[in-house]
Amino acid sequence: MKRNSAPSGDQQPKKQPTNEVGKVKSLFNAKIWDPKFQKDLRQEIHDSKPYNWGTIRDLVDDDLLRAVRKEVETQIHFTKKETDIYKVNQSGDLANLSGLDWEDLSRLPNLCKLREILYSEVYRDVISYVTGAGKLSGSKMDMSINTYTKGCHLLTHDDVIGSRRVSFILYLPDPNTRWKDHYGGGLRLFPSIVANVPHSDHSAKLVPQFNQIAFFQVQPGFSFHDVEEVRVNRHRLSIQGWYHIPQEGEKGYIPGEEEEWVKTNTSTLAQLESNVLQDYEFPKGERDVLPPHQIKHFENLLHNQPANQEAENEATEQPLPDMRFLTKEEMKFLSSFVSPEYLTPEGISRLQTQFLEKSHLQIEDFLNDERSDLLKKLIKRDEFEKDCPYESVNVERPWKTAMPPHKWRYLYIDGKSHENFRNEQDILDNLNNEERPNYVLLKQTLDKSKHDTETELITVAEFLQSTAFKKYLALVTLLSPISEQVLIRRFRPGKDFTLATQLNKNALLKDVEGLVDAVLEGTLCLTPSNGWESGEVGGYELYMDNQEESENMDKDIEDAAVYKSDDTGDAVLINKPPSWNSLNLVLRDESVLQFIKYVSWSAKSSRWDITAQWDVKAVDGDDK
Missing domain, CATH: 2.60.120.620 (q2cbj1_9rhob like domain)
Known part of the structure; x- marks a missing residue:
């Protein structure tokens, strides 16, 4: 068939x-x-x-x-x-x-x-x-x-x-x-x-x-x-x-x-570079201006410090700082936080020399052993025994969620009363909130049995805001602090980051006498885990040149990350991976971009830190 x-x-x-x-x-x-x-x-x-x-x-x-x-x-x-x-x-x-x-x-x-x-x-x-x-x-x-x-x-x-x-x-x-x-x-x-x-x-x-x-x-x-x-x-x-x-x-x-x-x-990039979104940014970028008498006090003390001249050769000795800058009570207070090696005239002189040479300084093992050991014990316990909230609706006092997420996202404590940002109205209601940070008051309202880690972190934040520490900072950098902002932060794996943005000069400082053209940024990194050094899991703090893009670039292929570092890495100034008990000080102006790289799911813990900004100005000894 x-x-x-x-x-x-x-x-x-x-x-x-x-x-x-x-x-x-x-x-x-x-x-x-x-x-x-x-x-x-x-x-x-x-x-x-x-x-x-x-x-x-x-x-x-x-x-x-x-x-x-x-x-x-x-x-x-x-x-x-x-x-x-x-x-x-x-x-x-x-x-x-x-x-x-x-x-x-x-x-x-x-x-x-x-x-x-x-x-x-x-x-x-x-x-x-x-x-x-x-x-x-x-x-x-x-x-x-x-x-x-x-x-x-x-x-x-x-x-x-x-x-x-x-x-x-x-x-x-x-x-x-x-x-x-x-x-x-x-x-x-x-x-x-x-x-x-x-x-x-x-x-x-x-x-x-x-x-x-x-x-x-x-x-x-x-x-x-x-x-x-x-x-x-x-x-x-x-x-x-x-x-x-x-x-x-x-x-x-x-x-x-x-x-x-x-x-x-x-574009997203242009939004971040403009001032349009500032009302909707949390945490707020304002730095509190110090009282005029305190600023003047710092300036007068710096006038009396011996000049730190550039050495002609390695054998040239630098003059030791005048330790009368700090009272006995202030030295005692500092020693309850800072490692002893950084409180001697020789130790401060070494830090001062390094900072003046490079405009940045990395201080390892900054907190003393007692303070460091307690914090590490508490943070490690929280990492392994407490659930970390990943949705903003679940974030509880005293933590808040940084926003908007096309600029940054992380958990933070800023010393202000708590806003959960659980819905749109919460956020809108806080747009014109003129409340100033007050870590002392915030700590008093916390249940220490439930928030012992937060209480200890706030204690360190209070220390960074103290007059004694700002005097110590002035002694190390020979710069007079004029304002300050201190934040406690936690960057969760698989969630958090900050994108590269330019420095935003604070309008509050327009009436400050003298030229203020830079900000001193300090990050006390308190990350309890290892495995960050290669950069593969992110979390590193990166500073880079704000290189101008070519004028003839095809704007239609320019992506939202146009401020990227180049392939050779020539634009990168500082790349600091997370670590334990390391204080990174950087003198930064408007030509430098900074960001915290997204933390990968593969990271062994969150990236913890306490970050601070101080508007500063140099004190000219000839003006005294």
Whole structure:
């Protein structure tokens, strides 16, 4: 009996489309061309929270995407890049595929085909309709390939750069294994309290799967999102891309629209560099100005100190400091905190010489053994025996959550009464709070049996605010402190960081007599665990030059971390990993950026510290 060679039912061969639109459509899942599917997806996106976003599973032809993944794995070279805002493996120049030679189809034919169909007019029209974003450019293609391996992450930002109108991420992890929630690498979306101020905690999360796309309309001040850290030894491969405002000659082009969009909408970086968000920043950046008589007292005492001249050779001895600067009572008080070796004339002279040479100073084992041992015992106990709150709603007195999270996030104690920031109204109610920090009063209100660690940390913070310590600081640096701010901080693994920002000179000091052009920053690091030295788990405090970007840089590929350190590390001035009982002093002006790198889930503990800032000015001995 003759067998019928034509397959029947589902086995019928697909008809090959003869026109270009048909060819494009055939490479997508047929469901996306269904009007009902589009209408339902449009409504789903409209109703989504915290802002309008959507996702489609099994977007493109499975064979095509598997072939794309194979090409990427075999033909694309990835370079690990790390800045204050991300750690990721990128391809090419910021992974921008437009920079590749697309004539070389023999090397990347499937990747090239995928790019062309993702920017085809028929598919762009679907995205335009379901997102409500309006017409999208097909000529301004903007894509990148990233692979997130263990420890990789991208912190909170809103994707507002240049003429971007829609953001998308097409996921390409291992197609034969389901990507699980505990792997990390999820796309997390953050609600906004008001425009440009995201909440500390995300309210939606997508666990990515192979051949799934997530997308959202770029909404200035609202489309905040991040990529959580990947926690396992797996590759979370993805193609990131943007659709832009139509260009001249394209459908939907409106003269002047792009220029107005760029002018009106502020990027995440520009927001952080402006003063717009200061009302919504917690902790507040104000430093309390010291009483005039105290400032004058410090200046008079420094006038009488012997000059510390630059040595002509190593054998030249520096004059010892005049210890009458400190009274017996003050020396006794200092000795109850500071290691003895740093309270002798010789010890202070060594510190003074090092600081004057480099404008920064690292003092190991700063606290004496008794104080250090007690703190280490208490902090280690809290690390191992107490649950650390990871959501702002669970943070309890006296701790608070630093915000907004596109600038920083950590737990802190600032000496003020407690605000939990449990909801938007709590935050808004505290915008005009003129309360000044008072660690003495705060400590009196704590239950010491429950908050013994916090009580001891506050005791050290009080010490840093004492007149005796500020006199000691003046003696070591030969700078007169004019103001101060002291914070106790805890940076939780898998959660906390500060992004690189410039120094913000305090407007309160405009009436202070004399030139104040720098801030002295001190960080007493009290991190009880090891394993930070390599930098792989983050948590390091980094100071770097604020290098100006090239004026002819393509602003559309300039990412939210444009203030990154360069590949050679030439911009890095100081890189201090977390340690135990180490005081880092840095004299900083507006040309220096500083940040605390995101602390990885792999860290063995939180990064603990007490940080302080003092506006300072030099005292000229000729003025006495």
